[in-house]
Amino acid sequence: MSESKTQYIEKKTALVIGGSIAGMLAARVLSDFFEEVIIIEKDPKNTKGQIRKGIPQGAQGHVLLKSGEEILEEFFPGLTDEMIKEGSVPADFANDLAWYHHGGWKIKYDSGLSIIQQSRPFLEGHIRKRMDRIDNIHTLYNTKVKGLLTDGSRVTGIEAETADEVIELSADLTVETSGASSLAVQWLKKLGFAAPEKTEIKVNLFYANRIYQKLSPIQREWKSLLVYPNPPAQVCGGGISPTVDNQWMVTLLGYGFSSPPADNDAFLEFAKNLEQPHVYEAIKDGEPVTDTEVYRFPALRRFHFEKLKSFPKGLIVMGDAFCRIDPVFAQGMSIAAKEAKALQEMFKAAGALEADPKVYHQKISKIVDIPWFIALTEDFRFSKTKGNKPIGLPLLQWYVKKVVLACSHDSYIYGRFMKVLHLQAHPIYLITPRVLKGIFRFSDRF
Ligand SMILES: Cc1cc2nc3c(=O)[nH]c(=O)nc-3n(C[C@H](O)[C@H](O)[C@H](O)COP(=O)(O)OP(=O)(O)OC[C@H]3O[C@@H](n4cnc5c(N)ncnc54)[C@H](O)[C@@H]3O)c2cc1C
Numbered sequence: 001m002s003e004s005k006t007q008y009i010e011k012k013t014a015l016v017i018g019g020s021i022a023g024m025l026a027a028r029v030l031s032d033f034f035e036e037v038i039i040i041e042k043d044p045k046n047t048k049g050q051i052r053k054g055i056p057q058g059a060q061g062h063v064l065l066k067s068g069e070e071i072l073e074e075f076f077p078g079l080t081d082e083m084i085k086e087g088s089v090p091a092d093f094a095n096d097l098a099w100y101h102h103g104g105w106k107i108k109y110d111s112g113l114s115i116i117q118q119s120r121p122f123l124e125g126h127i128r129k130r131m132d133r134i135d136n137i138h139t140l141y142n143t144k145v146k147g148l149l150t151d152g153s154r155v156t157g158i159e160a161e162t163a164d165e166v167i168e169l170s171a172d173l174t175v176e177t178s179g180a181s182s183l184a185v186q187w188l189k190k191l192g193f194a195a196p197e198k199t200e201i202k203v204n205l206f207y208a209n210r211i212y213q214k215l216s217p218i219q220r221e222w223k224s225l226l227v228y229p230n231p232p233a234q235v236c237g238g239g240i241s242p243t244v245d246n247q248w249m250v251t252l253l254g255y256g257f258s259s260p261p262a263d264n265d266a267f268l269e270f271a272k273n274l275e276q277p278h279v280y281e282a283i284k285d286g287e288p289v290t291d292t293e294v295y296r297f298p299a300l301r302r303f304h305f306e307k308l309k310s311f312p313k314g315l316i317v318m319g320d321a322f323c324r325i326d327p328v329f330a331q332g333m334s335i336a337a338k339e340a341k342a343l344q345e346m347f348k349a350a351g352a353l354e355a356d357p358k359v360y361h362q363k364i365s366k367i368v369d370i371p372w373f374i375a376l377t378e379d380f381r382f383s384k385t386k387g388n389k390p391i392g393l394p395l396l397q398w399y400v401k402k403v404v405l406a407c408s409h410d411s412y413i414y415g416r417f418m419k420v421l422h423l424q425a426h427p428i429y430l431i432t433p434r435v436l437k438g439i440f441r442f443s444d445r446f
Helices: 023-032 066-075 079-086 122-129 183-189 264-272 278-283 334-351 358-381 393-406 411-421 433-441
Strands: 003-008 014-015 037-041 089-092 095-101 114-117 139-142 143-152 155-161 166-172 173-176 198-214 224-227 234-245 247-255 295-302 315-317
Touching: 014 023, 014 066, 014 155, 023 037, 023 066, 023 122, 023 334, 066 079, 066 114, 066 295, 079 114, 079 122, 089 234, 089 411, 114 234, 143 166, 155 173, 173 234, 183 224, 198 264, 198 278, 198 358, 224 278, 234 278, 247 264, 247 278, 295 358, 315 358, 334 358, 393 411, 393 433, 411 433
Parallel strands: 003 166, 014 037, 014 173, 037 139, 095 224, 173 315
Antiparallel strands: 089 114, 143 155, 155 166, 198 247, 198 295, 224 234, 234 247
């Protein structure tokens, strides 16, 4: 570090810490309300769609839920078609996906709920390309935020370091989206602000991933496959989905598991021991193009910024920095999109400079409540999950399992289940006379 330099920026500047999904979507919204938006990203610019250091989960399969896709399309019109043209694989969620869930295969039918499938770097790269076209958004790459600046009552910017200098940037609003490794709580404490309460649910989940150029030459009745663990007896699962470049993303996962498959032989062996043989059959004579990549996810984690009595103006926390959910439910990117949409709505109603972080954190806490509750209902089926259980959990788990099993034969119920899963509808959507009739009609089968 050679010197410390302060760079004062004109009024109406917003800073975004971290240039991943939550950061880019926040910046997209901010660009409509601020003269200048600066994203500070510790990684170099990713021009070739590689997996980058700041996103260690980037090699693992990332499903974009419909609610997230819709917001992306609203923020960047034409993005979905553009991605399909360049390699994303469209699919009907019910027709093209063979899904083994709690001991039953879901019914297949033309649901009209289409999704696009691609790798995480491909998705990020396409959003990045659109961001690069927005004149008042600039990104400082290779720049790592080290702390926040304050005037005593509000956050007024950040301190960051590049390869050869320390810089200070001031701004009217700073949005913290540095993800799972966020140091926001420590930064706030250092400035004398109170730390929020934290809720953690320990799941000790692992993901192991390999990309295949070709699957085994077998007859397949699916385009994507998901064998969800069948807890409490079976804690492991796996899935296969098409991805860009005509390749296949193969993912294995396990809860409360201390020894994930560490090499390619172990990967195959692990697939062989799943409750259903489909994943193994599809890869045993396939052609992998990558080695096994393991990612460990110890716990779901939520900081309750919304409960703090006093929180400095000028700072907003969102994305995984706010709440990190079990990735098996594929919700993280769509939650970030919903949070960005909530930011837009708040700015429209209250004005960008007047917007109260406390009100925003309360709003996004409500957004997070639903996926959090969905994840916990499932995660506590695994005996090694540790943490505070939601009230009424046994009843919830009993009901959800009935719904899940009814999805094997009732497309109406599956349709409703998918809407909840894709964060397009509240879970209450699964409690209607028609759903109740459907789940009890066949309940003697299960
Ligand atoms: C194994 C796994 C699988 C997943 N699968 C799915 C899925 O199927 N679907 C889904 O929707 N979500 C999935 N997720 C969740 C998803 O990855 C995140 O929710 C999503 O990336 C949004 O995160 P974010 O933008 O808040 O943070 P991140 O994506 O983690 O990005 C944080 C950014 O901040 C930067 N950064 C960090 N510290 C600093 C600093 N000090 N200064 C500057 N920059 C910094 C990083 O380089 C990075 O660019 C999965 C997660 C995991 C772990």
